[in-house]
Amino acid sequence: MNTKLTHDVAIIGGGAAGLAAAVTLARSLRSVVVLDAGDPRNAPAAGAHNVLGREGIAPLDLLAAGRREAQQYGAEIRNDPAAAVRRIDDGFVVELASGATVSARRLLLATGLADELPDVPGVREFWGRSVLHCPYCHGWEARGQRIGVLGTSPLSVHQTLLFRQLSDDVTLFLHEMPEPDSEAWEQLAALDVQMVDGRVERLHGEGDALQAVVLEDGTEFPVDAVTVAPRFMARAELYEQLGGTLSEHPLGQFIETGQMGRTDIAGVWAAGNVSDLGAMVSVATGAGTSAGAAINADLVTEDAQAAVLSRAGAL
Ligand SMILES: Cc1cc2nc3c(=O)[nH]c(=O)nc-3n(C[C@H](O)[C@H](O)[C@H](O)COP(=O)(O)OP(=O)(O)OC[C@H]3O[C@@H](n4cnc5c(N)ncnc54)[C@H](O)[C@@H]3O)c2cc1C
Structure with missing residues (x-):
């Protein structure tokens, strides 16, 4: 020394x-x-x-x-x-x-x-509890739930497939991501992933519990968890x-x-x-x-x- x-x-x-x-x-x-x-x-x-x-x-x-x-x-x-x-x-x-x-x-x-989280109200508030990113960290806890994926890039398709392994009820909100290409679209459709066009305005919930994804046009989609790609x-x-x-x-x-x-x-x-x-x-x-x-x-x-x-x- x-x-x-x-x-x-x-x-x-x-x-x-x-x-x-x-x-x-x-x-x-x-x-x-x-x-x-x-x-x-x-x-x-x-x-x-x-x-x-x-x-x-x-x-x-x-x-x-x-x-x-x-x-x-x-x-x-x-x-x-x-x-x-x-x-x-x-x-x-x-x-x-x-x-x-x-x-x-x-x-x-x-x-x-x-x-660095997507700038959507609600994401930071629920981060790590019902806003998730990693299927190996908290995917099992979200198994079988209504899971929304906040689309921000083409990689969101991969995240959707990972969470689809854990739940039959997965919705991909296209939000800021480009339209999935034909191969991705085929895979998502074959796996019964719902795809929703339009920008997400905010996430809504109470306490630790997320309740809905709200689009800019006011439409609400009930969810239990949302995944994001920081x-x-x-x-x-x-x-x-x-x-x-x-x-x-x-x-x-x-x-x-x-x-x-x-x-x-x-x-x-x-x-x-x-x-x-x-x-x-x-x-x-x-x-x-x-x-x-x-x-x-x-x-x-x-x-x-x-x-x-x-x-x-x-x-
Ligand atoms: C919400 C969430 C849930 C997760 N769940 C899991 C899970 O279930 N299982 C799993 O395996 N992984 C999980 N992860 C990943 C896990 O957080 C990382 O693998 C782990 O934290 C990496 O450890 P690290 O030591 O590299 O960094 P960190 O754990 O982030 O530690 C870095 C430390 O450095 C300190 N630091 C930073 N800058 C300075 C500075 N200038 N001076 C002094 N100190 C500084 C920070 O304050 C912090 O204490 C999760 C991640 C997130 C975001």
Whole structure:
């Protein structure tokens, strides 16, 4: 450990990816600080599904357990968002929202992504409860229900087919998407998906329960759930501050990484949704573990080289 720096590794973001990396690094006796803004993506959802061994656990309970596990091995966790980062000779300095700073030899960006939702009244209000995007996250809970798909791009056809697997009562609201091509149209018609022309004005419901999709002409269609396709925008301002450029994806923007999360910027790794827009909790956890192992391996190599130089100096 370089004594001029406060930590071996600073992990920015304390979601599944960041905390998994913290466990891996702390178990390797690395000094680790996790800086967290406390706003994980799935916070609006009642439960996290497809999480083996913790099926349906409340998202914040899962992260609280992850924090305890990381702390038990000595990781430091600060509820203090990173506001800015800059490179110094032998590492990085991170400025926190509180005004404090930490410095570290390596940086892991695990800041997740922001879901840019369609600008339709009701979408944000019901997001994560009865406005859904991911069939693997909450599709089983919506099985057999009256499901509406808010069409925003040609990809909405694919989302319709995924949710049609879960319910016989699926309606595709064409809204802003182009008319399905003939192949898509055939598939939707053969699967008894109702297609509705016209722009959606708003979603209507009470409490957590969605009740209807309302078109601009006033027609109301009763629904229990609506699916949307957000734009997935990596929270990557810190990466850009270090000179990184985001990569484009049909669904949004992300930090491109090599194997085990290494980015193009020396000393900087990324894991979870910030670099893999489709990563669910288990995948983000795995990516965090991999990145943690890769960072430790990188530090081990650097430490060994430093030991050789120091030994040569002492001879
Ligand atoms: C509504 C909804 C429901 C979902 N349900 C499921 C499900 O059932 N099962 C499943 O497997 N997946 C589900 N997902 C996907 C799941 O949310 C992601 O797989 C997971 O959150 C990715 O983890 P992450 O660590 O990459 O990012 P996040 O969990 O989003 O964590 C990122 C963390 O970084 C913090 N952060 C961001 N910027 C900064 C900064 N500058 N400084 C410090 N901290 C910062 C954030 O506040 C946050 O705490 C769902 C997603 C949504 C939107």
